[in-house]
Amino acid sequence: MVQILFKSHSGEEQWVDGETGSSLMQAAVSNGVAGIDADCGGSCSCATCHVFVDDPWLDRLESIDPNEDAMLGLSPDRCENSRLSCQVQITEELDGLVVSTPEFQF
Amino acid sequence: MSDLSTQKPVSSWSMVGKDPYSMPIEEIDLAHPGIWQKNEYLPFLKRLREEAPVHYCAKSATGPYWSVMKYRDIMEVDTSPDIYSSEPTISIVDSFEEFTLPSFIAMDPPKHDHQRRAVQGVVAPLNLKKLESVIRERAAKILDGLPVGVEFDWVEKVSIELTTQMLATLFDFPFEDRNKLTYWSDITTAIPGGGIVDTHEERWEALQDCLATFTKLWNDRINGEPGNDLISMLAHGDATKNMPPMEYLGNLLLLIVGGNDTTRNSITGGVLALNQFPEEYEKLRGDLALIPNMVSEIIRWQTPLAYMRRSVKIDTVLNGQHLKKGDKVVMWYASGNQDETVIDDPERLIIDRPNARRHLSFGFGLHRCMGNRLAEMQLRVMWEEIMTRFDKIEVKSEPKRIYSSFVKGYSELRVTLHSKL
Numbered sequence: 001m002v003q004i005l006f007k008s009h010s011g012e013e014q015w016v017d018g019e020t021g022s023s024l025m026q027a028a029v030s031n032g033v034a035g036i037d038a039d040c041g042g043s044c045s046c047a048t049c050h051v052f053v054d055d056p057w058l059d060r061l062e063s064i065d066p067n068e069d070a071m072l073g074l075s076p077d078r079c080e081n082s083r084l085s086c087q088v089q090i091t092e093e094l095d096g097l098v099v100s101t102p103e104f105q106f
Numbered sequence: 107m108s109d110l111s112t113q114k115p116v117s118s119w120s121m122v123g124k125d126p127y128s129m130p131i132e133e134i135d136l137a138h139p140g141i142w143q144k145n146e147y148l149p150f151l152k153r154l155r156e157e158a159p160v161h162y163c164a165k166s167a168t169g170p171y172w173s174v175m176k177y178r179d180i181m182e183v184d185t186s187p188d189i190y191s192s193e194p195t196i197s198i199v200d201s202f203e204e205f206t207l208p209s210f211i212a213m214d215p216p217k218h219d220h221q222r223r224a225v226q227g228v229v230a231p232l233n234l235k236k237l238e239s240v241i242r243e244r245a246a247k248i249l250d251g252l253p254v255g256v257e258f259d260w261v262e263k264v265s266i267e268l269t270t271q272m273l274a275t276l277f278d279f280p281f282e283d284r285n286k287l288t289y290w291s292d293i294t295t296a297i298p299g300g301g302i303v304d305t306h307e308e309r310w311e312a313l314q315d316c317l318a319t320f321t322k323l324w325n326d327r328i329n330g331e332p333g334n335d336l337i338s339m340l341a342h343g344d345a346t347k348n349m350p351p352m353e354y355l356g357n358l359l360l361l362i363v364g365g366n367d368t369t370r371n372s373i374t375g376g377v378l379a380l381n382q383f384p385e386e387y388e389k390l391r392g393d394l395a396l397i398p399n400m401v402s403e404i405i406r407w408q409t410p411l412a413y414m415r416r417s418v419k420i421d422t423v424l425n426g427q428h429l430k431k432g433d434k435v436v437m438w439y440a441s442g443n444q445d446e447t448v449i450d451d452p453e454r455l456i457i458d459r460p461n462a463r464r465h466l467s468f469g470f471g472l473h474r475c476m477g478n479r480l481a482e483m484q485l486r487v488m489w490e491e492i493m494t495r496f497d498k499i500e501v502k503s504e505p506k507r508i509y510s511s512f513v514k515g516y517s518e519l520r521v522t523l524h525s526k527l
Contacts, residue, residue, distance in 0.1 A: 039463040045185045045470035067185075070472060073219060076230040104231030106479065 002095035006033045006051075009103040018090040024099065025049040025086035035101030042086040047071045048105035049085040050078075054098040061088055075106050119167050126150040131158055135166045136173055136438065136511060137198045139297060142412065143509045148453065151175065151441040160427040168198050171415075171434035172427070177445040177466065179425050180437045183416060185471040187214055190416035190435060192473060197512065198415050198436060207294075207313075209356035211364075211473060221357065222476065224343035228276060228336045229480045237275070241484055244271050245491045252523060257502050260519045264488075265373040272484060273365050277358075278335035279323070290316045291366040294359050300509035317355045324354070336361055361477075368410040369481045371515030373488060374505070375408030376400075378519060379455040381501040386457050394493055400457035401485040406465030407455050412440040412514045414469060439466040440514060498524040 004018045004027055018027035028036040028049075037048035044067050053061065058081050064072075068087045072078050085099070120140035121129075126149050134150055141147045154161045154175045161173040174180050183190045194200075195212050210221035227233065248267050252258070266288060273291075274284035293309050296302035303309045323337050332342040340346045340354065349357070380387040390396055418433040429435065443466050444452040468475035475481075492499065499521050506518040 037463060039468075040181075040470050041461070041464050043181065043185065043470075045181065046474055070215065070219075073223070074226070074472065074474070076223075076226055104234075104479070106226075106231060 002090060002092060002097070004090070004094070005096070005098045006035075007098065007100040008035055009101060018094075018097075020090050020092060022090055023086050024051065024088040024090060024097070025084075027090060028085060028101075033101070035103075035105070036085060037105040038086060040086075044068055044071055044084060044087055047074045047084060050075055050102055050105060051083055051085045051088075051099040052079060052102065053081045053083050053088075054100070055081075057094070057097050057099075058083075060093060077102050077104075077106065117167075121150065122146060126153045131161070132164065134161070135163050136413075137163070137166050137168050137171065137436070139300070139509045139511045142511045142514065143507045145507060147440070148444065151438065151444060155441060155445060160425045160429075162427070169200065169434065171198065171436050172424075172429060173441075174424065174435060174437050175441040175445075176425070177442040177448045180439065180442040180466055181470055182424065183435060183437050184414075184466075184469055184473070187472055189419055189422050191419050192218070192416060194417070196414050196416070198413070198434070200434075207356035207359060208353045209360035211360050215472065218472065220345035221349075224346040225336060225339055225357070225361065226476050228334065228339055229477050231479065233334060234479055234483055237272075237480070238483060238487065240275060241268075241272065241487050242491065244268060245484075245488050249491055249495055254523045254525050257520050257522050260377055260499070260521045261370070261374050261505075261516055262518075265370040265516075265519075268373065268484065268488060269366055269370045272369070272480075273362060276336050276361070276365065277323075278333065278337065286316075286319070287362055288366060290359065291362045294363050295367065295510065295513050297510060313355065313359075316359070317351060320355065320358055321351065364475065365477050365480070367513055367515055369484055371410045371513070372405055372408050372481065372485055374516045374519050375410070376404040376485065376489070377499050377521065378501060378505060378516070379404060379407050380499075383455045386455050387498070389457055390493070391497075394490070396457050397486055397489050397493075398482075399459070399462050400489065401482050402462035402465065403455060403457055403459050404485065405467045405481070406443050406449075406462065408514065409440045409443045409465075409467050410514055411467070412512055413438050414473075437466075439469070442466040495526065496523050497526045500524060 001017045001019060004016050006014045014033055016027055016031035023042060025038050025042055029038055039048045040046040068084050072082055072084060119135060119138045122140040122144050126134060141150060159176045159179060164170045174183055191214050192212050193214055210218045245268060248264055252263060270284045270288045273287045274281050293303050293312050298305050324341050327338045328341040332338055413436050416435045418429050418431055418435060421431055422429050446452055468478045502520045502522055505516045508515045508517055
């Protein structure tokens with residue numbers, strides 16, 4: 001288990017437990033974190049699990065693949081530090097990971 | 107509305123009145139509008155899901171095609187644009203060259219991405235936030251103007267009215283002419299002879315007026331400051347400001363059609379579904395916080411667009427079937443949304459169904475419906491306003507359904523309103 005901090009758009013903070021081997025999206029959904037819709041259930045097919053990853057964690061994630069990149073392109077809110085949380089695998093090295101959820105999923 | 111479809115002789119392609127289990131499975135042709143209009147399609151979808159989940163129809167008025175029936179296979183097709191192209195069309199009917207209207211729904215990357223990005227700002231969440239109060243005001247006005255205790259057509263007075271007003275706003279279209287948007291949308295998807303237009307030529311002529319009107323609006327807006335409406339976005343966007351007239355018309359119609367009868371038919375569908383499942387209507391009265399989840403479930407239950415079509419780019423295998431380059435492939439969202447292996451009791455409306463957002467009605471992948479949040483917002487606001495005013499919207503008779511295997515919707519639904527005591 002690792003600890004992950006989700007920050008909402010309005011500033012609320014919520015620490016959750018994330019199981020290594022599962023996705024960041026699953027950690028959010030199973031802990032009732034608001035602001036992540038995951039309409040497709042985690043198959044990189046909807047871009048509604050969009051999160052912004054805090055420095056310095058962004059570079060510690062596995063690099064983005066073309067499918068995720070294409071789907072993120074659908075979001076008008078996409079930034080440099082955008083990732084789809086269903087494509088972020090939780091590992092021991094990510095203990096303390098900090099991400100923010102957007103005001104809306106698109 | 108003219109009912110030509112019930113007056114002419116039944117087409118030999120029609121399966122109306124037939125039992126899907128008593129005919130050779132190869133003869134099942136889901137493309138024919140007959141069983142959809144008569145609301146007899148569910149058993150056909152079920153048999154194919156069970157016995158031929160990737161089914162080849164060799165003989166059809168629209169030519170041979172594969173039907174993809176199950177949720178997971180549909181997801182695979184929808185999320186594999188390198189194998190399953192959206193070009194040249196997403197319709198079962200192959201385009202007629204001279205009547206082709208290009209739009210990004212029927213494009214692959216990279217061109218698709220450029221065009222979609224140019225317009226998606228109009229339905230971006232920030233814009234939706236601004237639109238919500240407008241939608242609520244209009245829903246309230248429409249509902250307050252309805253007759254109580256007297257039978258009327260919900261489709262005409264509510265479903266069409268709200269969605270048409272919404273479209274006019276998105277385009278900043280002259281409000282008093284908004285019914286033209288509905289007309290152009292309906293003729294775009296109409297099957298000649300189905301009651302709206304008689305021939306492709308007639309459709310084309312009517313669309314010329316559409317193009318002329320929008321060309322004038324384009325010329326008006328291009329000289330002004332970039333605005334928040336769709337036309338202004340197209341006229342000023344780098345990827346779209348030089349687009350040829352047919353492409354402009356195609357993208358306009360895409361956004362009109364996308365925002366028009368789908369939302370319209372979901373509004374109507376919700377009323378019908380709650381009447382068919384009165385215990386769910388009771389559940390709703392007991393907990394209005396269920397409205398957002400109910401909206402997703404209604405959109406699943408209705409599945410306003412029954413299918414989307416793709417064309418195979420390279421030979422491939424799908425659930426054991428060998429598909430060849432050039433084959434036509436039809437993803438039946440209406441079937442995937444009824445797939446009992448992934449959705450419990452799918453024929454029922456269950457307004458607190460878990461994972462309600464996973465339905466296929468908006469599609470998945472790069473082409474996932476751009477307007478999905480706008481549609482959900484209109485439905486949510488409409489139901490919030492309905493529930494403060496009426497104890498019951500009572501459906502008085504079977505609806506009239508549209509003659510189409512693509513647009514799953516209603517041309518009439520007669521209801522009587524009962525006020526809250």
